[in-house]
Amino acid sequence: MTAAVHLQDVVKRYGSVTAIHGVSLTIADNEFFTLLGPSGCGKTTLLRMIAGFEAVTAGEIRLFGDDIARLDPNHRPVNTVFQHYALFPHMSVIDNVAFGLKMQGIDLAARRTRAGKMLEMVHLSHFADRMPAQLSGGQQQRVALARALAPAPKVLLLDEPLSALDLKLRQAMRVELKTLQQETGITFIFVTHDQEEALTMSDRIAVMSEGRVQQVGSARDIYETPDNRFVADFIGETNLLEVDVHSVTDGRASMTLPGGHPLTCPSASATPGRHALSIRPERVTIAATGELKATVDRVVYLGTDLQVLSRLADGSPFTIRLQNAARTTIPEAGATIGLHLEEGAARLLAD
Amino acid sequence: MAGGDDSWRPLARPLLIPIWVVIGVFSLLPVLLMAVYSFLTKEFRGGVEWDFTLAAYDQFFVTRGLFGDEPAQIEWTYITIFWRSIWQALICTALCLLIGFPTAWFIATRPAQSRGIWLFLITIPYWVNLLIRTVSLKFLIRDNGPLNEGLMAIGLITEPLPLVNTNLAVQLGLFYSYLPFMVLPIYAAVERYNFALSEAAADLYASRWTTLREIVLPVVKPGMIAGCILVFVPALGAFLAPDLLGGAKTFMIGSLIDEQFKGSQGNWPFGAAASMILMTLVLIVLVFYARAASREGAA
Numbered sequence: 001m002t003a004a005v006h007l008q009d010v011v012k013r014y015g016s017v018t019a020i021h022g023v024s025l026t027i028a029d030n031e032f033f034t035l036l037g038p039s040g041c042g043k044t045t046l047l048r049m050i051a052g053f054e055a056v057t058a059g060e061i062r063l064f065g066d067d068i069a070r071l072d073p074n075h076r077p078v079n080t081v082f083q084h085y086a087l088f089p090h091m092s093v094i095d096n097v098a099f100g101l102k103m104q105g106i107d108l109a110a111r112r113t114r115a116g117k118m119l120e121m122v123h124l125s126h127f128a129d130r131m132p133a134q135l136s137g138g139q140q141q142r143v144a145l146a147r148a149l150a151p152a153p154k155v156l157l158l159d160e161p162l163s164a165l166d167l168k169l170r171q172a173m174r175v176e177l178k179t180l181q182q183e184t185g186i187t188f189i190f191v192t193h194d195q196e197e198a199l200t201m202s203d204r205i206a207v208m209s210e211g212r213v214q215q216v217g218s219a220r221d222i223y224e225t226p227d228n229r230f231v232a233d234f235i236g237e238t239n240l241l242e243v244d245v246h247s248v249t250d251g252r253a254s255m256t257l258p259g260g261h262p263l264t265c266p267s268a269s270a271t272p273g274r275h276a277l278s279i280r281p282e283r284v285t286i287a288a289t290g291e292l293k294a295t296v297d298r299v300v301y302l303g304t305d306l307q308v309l310s311r312l313a314d315g316s317p318f319t320i321r322l323q324n325a326a327r328t329t330i331p332e333a334g335a336t337i338g339l340h341l342e343e344g345a346a347r348l349l350a351d
Numbered sequence: 352m353a354g355g356d357d358s359w360r361p362l363a364r365p366l367l368i369p370i371w372v373v374i375g376v377f378s379l380l381p382v383l384l385m386a387v388y389s390f391l392t393k394e395f396r397g398g399v400e401w402d403f404t405l406a407a408y409d410q411f412f413v414t415r416g417l418f419g420d421e422p423a424q425i426e427w428t429y430i431t432i433f434w435r436s437i438w439q440a441l442i443c444t445a446l447c448l449l450i451g452f453p454t455a456w457f458i459a460t461r462p463a464q465s466r467g468i469w470l471f472l473i474t475i476p477y478w479v480n481l482l483i484r485t486v487s488l489k490f491l492i493r494d495n496g497p498l499n500e501g502l503m504a505i506g507l508i509t510e511p512l513p514l515v516n517t518n519l520a521v522q523l524g525l526f527y528s529y530l531p532f533m534v535l536p537i538y539a540a541v542e543r544y545n546f547a548l549s550e551a552a553a554d555l556y557a558s559r560w561t562t563l564r565e566i567v568l569p570v571v572k573p574g575m576i577a578g579c580i581l582v583f584v585p586a587l588g589a590f591l592a593p594d595l596l597g598g599a600k601t602f603m604i605g606s607l608i609d610e611q612f613k614g615s616q617g618n619w620p621f622g623a624a625a626s627m628i629l630m631t632l633v634l635i636v637l638v639f640y641a642r643a644a645s646r647e648g649a650a
């Protein structure tokens with residue numbers, strides 16, 4: 001099957017600044033695909049190139065096989081939900097939603113019906129005749145969504161559509177967006193810098209940094225098996241330790257942990273030398289027999305969890321997360337504790 | 352700004368007094384004076400006598416023949432002048448809009464640093480007195496002025512183009528006088544325009560022209576209306592351009608009124624009456640606009 005969207009070596013330069021360095025991505029039909037990365041990494045630029053608001057400097061953008069990189073935005077069967085909604089202020093809600101249909105030459109009665117259905121879908125039927133300025137942020141957001149979905153685009157682009165909403169509404173909209181995507185079967189390309197948003201909604205996530213895609217995978221993939229230091233550090237919390245790998249046999253790398261304890265962990269491609277090892281704080285348990293020794297600096301109370309901030313023998317900081325359960329023994333500040341790494345807790349990073 | 356702070360309220364009334372005084376002394380009082388004068392009797396050497404009469408309005412609208420002994424008929428002389436003025440002002444407004452909109456658009460879409468320079472360039476000529484500029488324009492376009500000489504020198508024409516004393520010259524003068532009043536409010540509106548709206552329209556399959564018609568123009572319309580009013584109203588009452596660049600055939604209201612207050616030939620009540628009629632016309636236009644605007648806002 002042809003991919004919904006395929007980017008091949010896409011480059012974007014603004015004068016001497018290169019915003020996108022040769023990105024290649026394949027996004028499947030019906031997929032909820034997220035571009036995740038810190039501010040300035042080029043998410044918006046990439047999305048705007050797919051929509052056609054920015055010209056590509058080099059590379060190909062294919063939509064169901066057709067190269068669209070040089071088409072004007074009004075000739076691309078792709079719709080956008082803008083970050084600040086960009087609702088037409090002089091048109092009522094229903095006229096906003098019907099605008100795309102009007103441009104497609106659909107007659108008044110048919111477009112009113114369809115726009116009405118769209119408003120129903122986003123639970124705004126009784127706001128049809130209001131002006132955008134008379135709506136709350138969350139309602140405007142849903143109008144923007146209905147407007148972009150009304151012409152039944154093949155691909156919907158969303159640039160941080162939830163960032164202007166408060167936490168509760170944002171959480172509710174996540175569920176709504178995901179449901180909508182599954183019901184309509186439209187491919188969503190969603191931009192966010194909020195990893196929780198990305199992890200909860202996406203089928204697949206592309207983690208971006210400085211104009212490059214660092215890793216593409218499911219939420220579980222990028223969290224559990226980060227490819228490199230950036231992804232491990234950016235997604236969730238992690239402990240990054242510098243280790244010396246001395247040998248690799250049968251896909252397992254042998255190394256020495258700070259403090260001298262030996263460890264082997266699976267690694268397909270590691271070569272002997274200095275590497276970063278990522279250990280998730282929640283995959284470590286405190287046990288007197290543990291292979292790593294640490295000194296507790298401080299215990300932070302987080303409600304459901306406790307965060308133990310400690311130092312390893314060589315002084316490097318190490319964080320442990322404990323569930324705040326009745327049976328959990330809370331270590332004292334200053335105490336020396338043993339740490340046990342669960343199977344698969346450690347992941348050797350390429351770089 | 353403290354949203355919920357109402358402590359300034361008791362001060363509001365006293366603070367507004369100077370504003371009311373200014374409006375009263377400089378706006379309402381002159382209009383009132385003019386209204387009163389329009390109902391007085393003309394004195395022989397200019398000035399007025401305090402005899403209330405409708406003579407001025409009668410002179411404007413009604414004729415009873417050369418010696419005043421024929422049956423009353425409609426006097427077309429002044430109505431024609433008014434009509435010509437309205438027409439000239441409308442053309443001037445349309446021209447200013449046609450040229451002013453792209454100009455304002457151009458300036459508002461420049462990088463922020465260079466917009467100031469463009470606006471400065473637009474307003475620079477207006478630091479020179481209007482009279483001087485209008486006279487200079489006449490020198491430029493007269494038969495042996497640089498325009499005609501230049502055109503003849505490059506062989507485009509053999510006879511000078513008769514530009515002075517034509518409607519075209521008056522139109523040029525009016526256009527030149529009032530263009531910035533169109534550019535500035537439209538510039539302000541375009542500068543506030545959110546270009547994401549144009550992207551949204553393009554995203555929803557609108558062509559450039561459709562985007563301009565359906566999104567841009569309606570959104571910046573308040574700026575265009577403000578510009579049209581700011582050009583139309585003074586152009587309607589203008590007298591410098593028609594006086595200096597036009598002739599008898601291009602006589603406009605402004606010149607008519609101007610004449611009534613000059614020397615012993617003047618007729619103050621008649622000038623005041625003509626001004627009142629002009630003002631009434633302008634008010635009708637403005638009310639019409641305001642109505643249309645508010646009806647649209649409510650819909």
Ligand SMILES: Nc1ncnc2c1ncn2[C@@H]1O[C@H](COP(=O)(O)OP(=O)(O)OP(=O)(O)O)[C@@H](O)[C@H]1O
Pocket residue numbers: 014017018019037038039040041042043044045046193
């Ligand atoms: N018009 C432009 N001219 C020059 N540089 C630009 C332009 N637009 C974007 N950039 C640069 O390109 C890079 C990527 O910008 P982009 O807006 O895509 O980031 P982003 O990932 O969307 O960030 P954010 O999360 O803050 O929205 C940035 O370094 C930015 O400064």
Ligand SMILES: [Mg+2]
Pocket residue numbers: 043044045
């Ligand atoms: Mg962005």
